[in-house]
Amino acid sequence: MTEIGNRPAGEGLADGARWKNGMAVRREVLSDEHVDRSIAGTNELTADFQDFITRVAWGDVWQRPGIDRRMRSVAVISSLIAHGHHEELAMHFRAALRNGLTVDEVKEVILQSAIYSGVPAANTAFRIATEVYGPF
Numbered sequence: 360m361t362e363i364g365n366r367p368a369g370e371g372l373a374d375g376a377r378w379k380n381g382m383a384v385r386r387e388v389l390s391d392e393h394v395d396r397s398i399a400g401t402n403e404l405t406a407d408f409q410d411f412i413t414r415v416a417w418g419d420v421w422q423r424p425g426i427d428r429r430m431r432s433v434a435v436i437s438s439l440i441a442h443g444h445h446e447e448l449a450m451h452f453r454a455a456l457r458n459g460l461t462v463d464e465v466k467e468v469i470l471q472s473a474i475y476s477g478v479p480a481a482n483t484a485f486r487i488a489t490e491v492y493g494p495f
Contacts, residue, residue: 388454449490
């Protein structure tokens with residue numbers, strides 16, 4: 360495949376279409392309630408960031424054909440655990456179920472992360488998962 364810049368060859372989507380598609384995927388993955396809260400909390404400081412994540416994260420990356428949403432959820436959960444971004448774990452644990460993972464599969468992802476990201480990181484992830492799912 361020929362590359363133009365960092366995008367595959369071809370027309371691509373205009374920003375408006377990327378935003379519209381991104382908002383649809385964002386709502387499907389995170390829930391209308393979550394997205395409505397995020398949008399309601401948007402202010403002059405955060406407006407450009409909300410636009411950026413809607414167009415780029417949700418309008419581009421989450422819609423790429425290379426892996427499905429289940430795999431994307433595994434990648435996101437693993438990355439959040441590895442980098443200690445606990446504030447986003449609960450949201451993505453809920454999203455993982457909407458993307459087709461089971462609680463048992465999420466448990467396995469957390470266990471796997473204990474090996475590569477550390478036991479304390481996995482311990483915190485299990486605490487947050489228990490808050491989201493209840494006792495396993």
